[in-house]
Amino acid sequence: MPREPLEAILLVGGQGTRLRPLTLSAPKPLLPTAGVPFLCHQLARAAASGITHVVLATSYRSEMFSECLGDGSAFGLTIDYVHEETPLGTAGGIRNAASRLHAAADDPVVVLNGDILSGHDIAAQVDLHRKADAAATLHLTEVDDPARFGCVPTDPAGRVTAFLEKTPDPVTNRVNAGCYVLARRVIGRIPAGRPVSVERETFPALIAAGETVMGYPESAYWLDVGTPEAFVRGSCDLVLGKLRSPALPGRCGPALLLDGASVAEDADVSGGSVVGARSLVGAGAVVDASVLFDEAKVGPKAVVRGSVLGRGAEIAGGAVLDGVVVGDGAFVGPGNELARGMRVWPGVRLGPTSVRFSSDV
Numbered sequence: 001m002p003r004e005p006l007e008a009i010l011l012v013g014g015q016g017t018r019l020r021p022l023t024l025s026a027p028k029p030l031l032p033t034a035g036v037p038f039l040c041h042q043l044a045r046a047a048a049s050g051i052t053h054v055v056l057a058t059s060y061r062s063e064m065f066s067e068c069l070g071d072g073s074a075f076g077l078t079i080d081y082v083h084e085e086t087p088l089g090t091a092g093g094i095r096n097a098a099s100r101l102h103a104a105a106d107d108p109v110v111v112l113n114g115d116i117l118s119g120h121d122i123a124a125q126v127d128l129h130r131k132a133d134a135a136a137t138l139h140l141t142e143v144d145d146p147a148r149f150g151c152v153p154t155d156p157a158g159r160v161t162a163f164l165e166k167t168p169d170p171v172t173n174r175v176n177a178g179c180y181v182l183a184r185r186v187i188g189r190i191p192a193g194r195p196v197s198v199e200r201e202t203f204p205a206l207i208a209a210g211e212t213v214m215g216y217p218e219s220a221y222w223l224d225v226g227t228p229e230a231f232v233r234g235s236c237d238l239v240l241g242k243l244r245s246p247a248l249p250g251r252c253g254p255a256l257l258l259d260g261a262s263v264a265e266d267a268d269v270s271g272g273s274v275v276g277a278r279s280l281v282g283a284g285a286v287v288d289a290s291v292l293f294d295e296a297k298v299g300p301k302a303v304v305r306g307s308v309l310g311r312g313a314e315i316a317g318g319a320v321l322d323g324v325v326v327g328d329g330a331f332v333g334p335g336n337e338l339a340r341g342m343r344v345w346p347g348v349r350l351g352p353t354s355v356r357f358s359s360d361v
Contacts, residue, residue, distance in 0.1 A: 005052045006126065007107075009097045010042065012114035013059030013084050018226050021327035021345050022310060027061045029114040030068055031231070032293055034238035035249040035256050035274055037068055038225070040075070041238065042112060044247040047076040049122035051110060055100045057093040059084040091196035098187045105185040111198075113178035117234045119221035119243045122179065128216050129181040132158075135211040136186060136203065139179040141222045149175035154215040163203040174215070177222055186211075228325045228343075232306055235291045236272030255287075258294070282317060299334070310346065 012029045030037040062083045072079030080100040129137035151170040221243040225234040241252030255269040260278040271289030282300035296309040299317030307321045310328035323340030331349040
């Protein structure tokens, strides 16, 4: 187990454009995921891994993070907040947050990505980093399509030999999983005050300089939740227990109903769906593998599959949604059939049978 104290930087500065319109009202890391803001799952796991102090590197709607998470005591942590006036990139964000760290030059600092839901063993990654006396240790995971990610080959001893960012001809299916352990001195060498990419600049420079950069491969649950489809999947997997989280506000099962939620006796709510606080699911309705934010409504005999309903969104009786994102306060009238990939902006009202199998409203 890692020695105390252990610190972490959590990168949460992105605007979450891939999840619009949900992120128009809140940063992606604060969106309700399996009943609580997404960051609650990350922070609870960080605390369980021995991390005691977290610095949140914020930018977009930065004030909402402290309002939601406070000083971290609810998670058994202390949390500091650092704001980026302009986007600084991954390494630039790490460098900007370093002023709040207490670590000595050779102490390890964990860096977590606010887009990633992971069940990997952070403590074991830190332990490998210490034993190798490494400058950096990267969590690596295996994926079916490594061309979409940073490809990371290693030698037989586990040392990273190259960092090939989104190469079209990957030499390995092991990719950068977005959790790093960095020696504090490495963070101090990142240029301050300008955008810097940890993937394109920091790691390649360490390798070129002959520094020890280790790979920590682990095939535990791992998911980038940056798209609507992945966001829904991550929430459902947490509810179903495919990834255990100390922050889950209830037992694992086919569905999670939050305080004040009302589901008709003959409605079918399953697939790890979440029915938010004070939300309603009407008679004969089907809600499968979906996320309903607080105060959403699903009318009688409506069908909602693989979809997200924003706060106060309403789906009228008989409407059908399959892989759809509905913004806060939007209304989908009876008879509408909305197909995979469609996004309904906040406050939009679709009248009876006004849209079928469209792509965006």
